[in-house]
Amino acid sequence: MPIHMSGGRLGCERCDMMTIDPQLRALADTVEFGEAYMYVEMFNAISPTFARAYGLQFARFGSAIALNMKAVPQIFCNRILGLGLREPATDDVLDRALAHLRAECGGNYQVQISPAAQPEDLEARLLARGLHRTRAWMKLYRDAAPPPDAHTPFRIEQIDVGSAPQFGDLVTSSFGMPALLKPLFIGPLGMPDWHYYLAFDGQRPVGSGVLFVHDHIGHLNMGSTHPDYRRQGIQSALIARRIRDGLGFGCHTFITETDYHSEEAPNPSYRNLTAAGFRLAYPRQNYELIRVD
Secondary structure, X not given: OOOOOOOOOOOOOOOXXXXXXXXXXXXXXXXXXXXXXXXXXXXHOOOHHHXXXXXXXXXXXXXXXXXXXXXXXXXXXXXXXXXXXXXXXXXXXXXXXXXXXXXXOOOOEEEEEOOOOOOOOHHHHHHHOOOEXXXXXXXXXXXXXXXXXXXXXXXXEXXXXXXXXXXXXXXXXXXXXOHHHHHHHHOOOOOOOEEEEEEEEOOEEEEEEEEEEEOOEEEEXXXXXXXXXXXXXXXXXXXXXXXXXXXXOOOOEEEEEEEOOOOOOOOHHHHXXXXXXXXXXXXXXXXXXXXXX
């Protein structure tokens, strides 16, 4: 059964959490539920047969969205977004959400918490329930300024469904993910508001990216580069192309996320995004439970 998030601007549904700065709360709402909405649409594009076979499902806990894929015990497919953001996470909601994740994820899972999440002792309550802090993800956003020029010797093309197998092969292999996830990544290809891109060396796909547009917000995702072609400007060119196209579609805001970045542990993806005008919204803290049974 598809789960649909509310339409309209991704604004706060509740504004009674006065201890959080309103600007941070509004920004967190946009970047967190913008990501959640994209994954709702991606998972809804999967055939019911595939969903049943691999345990693909959603669940709501308040406004938060849990993503589950029982057959693939990877964090990417098994996590919860938006907990404590639009309303405080009560003990009841927290216990039900964690029970669901333990039962349906089939392995590791993460609870991803924005700094605007409430109540203030949410971290302590997660730690008391056996989760532990793990590496944060970087949440980023940018405005509608034109992107800087980015050059690569490779051809960037927007693709159609005929290139779906090439796209799926490149993304799963570049990220080291199982091949059974290919239908998940290519499922929305050809749907309205989904724009898929490949970089080519001749006829060989060497880089990928997706732009999902909803309510004038563009979400950049699935940016991958073949290991043999890194550091040749492919992702910078794909980022710039998607921003330019998004501006043409009427986007006023762009959002994305990437792995943790610091001076001690630099992330090339983070550097590419900030060079293209993205700004750090915040590091989103992740809390993980690893099952050993």
